[in-house]
Amino acid sequence: MLAATWNVNSIKARLDHVKNWIGTNRPEVLMMQELKGESFPADDFSALGYNNAFVAQKAYNGVATLSPHPIEIITDRLPGGDSDEQARYLETRIQGVRLINIYLPNGNPVDSDKFTYKLAWMDRLIARITELRRQADPFIIAGDFNVIPEDRDCYDPVVWANDALFRMETRRRFRTLINLGLTDAFRVFNQEASQYSFWDYQAGAWPRNLGIRIDHFLCSPTLADRLESCHIDKEPRALEKASDHTPVLANFSG
């Protein structure tokens, strides 16, 4: 099963890029983040042979999962936040695999309630995954985590030291997820530094390769055993009017 995650930074602005990418790669699962609007172009993806599930809101956030296979929606809210209206979580089942598509809050600036919200959101995610780990059900969490896991995942750890994506409170919670028995799929196959999934639009970050790795696949143990490859596809980042993120792909046997 070929699965992919891609923060598209507006599905409306990126529709042609996404359609072309699907046509070239034909993933069995595509999890997208930052739809940035209430409407979703379901017909465009139906025409390519893809079913969809999505959760969206006006202007911000929004996640969608596409597949040529039937999609069972388990929940479109991260449990534990009754007053949380933000469209950042979509849990589905496709081909017997639970696919958890997330757009984890950015959290900047760190002296604001946005950082508090981010950390609380991560605590809720940890609680949800703790519950799922009590079951045998195989699952994948994929999406824009807004977490730089380690020094080697950014171009300059000093620059990022006090950023919400790299603060110790954030990284510690990411490690807690890993320590529940999950596998960072990308690092199974690639131990090199400077392997990025995001480059800022500003200051020539892309041509200078000043990026960060914040889009991740975390796999439960039985799916980690089935991992055949995981890589970052940098090609879409080089296009005109590109998203600032680029797709990450993971392939599983069976």
Next chain:
DNA sequence: ATGGCTTTATGCTAAAGA
């Protein structure tokens, strides 16, 4: 980055992103 770009919204500028 104390913000150099991009997107949304119903706009003549602000907010958010990372």
